[in-house]
Amino acid sequence: MRIDKLHTIDSTNSYLKRISKEEDAQEDIVVWALEQTAGRGQMGTTWSAESGKNLTFSVFRKVKRITISEQFYALMAASLAVKDVLSKLLIKNVRVKWPNDILTDNDKICGILIESVIKRGKLDAMILGVGLNVNQTEWKDTPRATSIKSRTGIHFELEEILSMLLKQFHHYVDLLLKGQFETIKNDYEQHLFKKDKPATFIASDGTQFVGIIKGVSETGKLILLQEDEVVNEYDLKEIQLLY
Known part of the structure; x- marks a missing residue:
């Protein structure tokens, strides 16, 4: 897997879309930026994070075995991977707020954005963008935000958290490629915020x-x-x- 570490970029998802097209990428690519000037969220929202204190990265992966109708399973899998890592870091009450926010209690700790690359009417690749609050402890105009450090009091190395996330992503990619969609969906539903309430x-x-x-x-x-x-x-x- 190729990892490109950048200091400042507009959006890691946008950057990956550009270079994957220019290079006709066939391998997995991770783009990690210490600062995004135009970080993107779901439905055109923005993702704001203090430079150098949080993880903002995107992953490009070929997914030819997954169809367009099955692409939401990739988002569910990514959400579960983040949930698993946060739980390992002793973050309590981790839930997925449909479709793509990760909460601890009622506070947002992570946002996920997945974009599909369609070629000839078929799903060719996916770009997974993750914004995870790690060491930031103060926010302006962002209610209900929290971070790993805010919850644990521990300062973490960003590269360590990134390595844990990528390892867990691979685990869920293996499940996807094995066709274990029902397992992923059941796990995702079990961790849905406000489920059955x-x-x-x-x-x-x-x-x-x-x-x-x-x-x-x-x-x-x-x-x-x-x-x-x-x-x-x-x-x-x-x-x-x-x-």
Whole structure:
């Protein structure tokens, strides 16, 4: 695996998309930046992190054995890998806030962004972006943010955490390649934030409603039990969990 360590870049995901296309990359590539000037989150949001104190990196990997309809399993696998590493570091109450945020209690400690590379109508590769709060302890205009250091009081070497994450990612990639999708999905659902508890959501038209998270569909939609025992599925553009 090739690892490119950079001081400053706009976005590790954007950078990887450019170089993987220019180089027609066939091997795994990791791009790790100490600072991102335009870090990206889900749905066009930004990811802000203090320079040199957190892990911001992206991984390029060929995934020809996974179809477009199965790509959400990669996001579930990545979420579980981060959860596993945080648990090993003694972070308590780690949960996945659908679809791609990692929380400890009610505070966000990590965000994940996966982008697909489609060629000739088929899934050719995926770019996984991770923003993990490691040693930062203060934030401006970012409510409910936390870090590994904030939770443990321990200052960690970023490279050590990166190595742990990459090792765990490989474990889940092996599960994906073996077709163990149901195992991944069950584990992901077991760690969903607010699962089986009443929660308030806001729809795209601004209306609020209460639902109970029951799981996710194979394509990544959130399955909610609502009034009158009606079960509905929603994608990311349709609802937002309020907490």
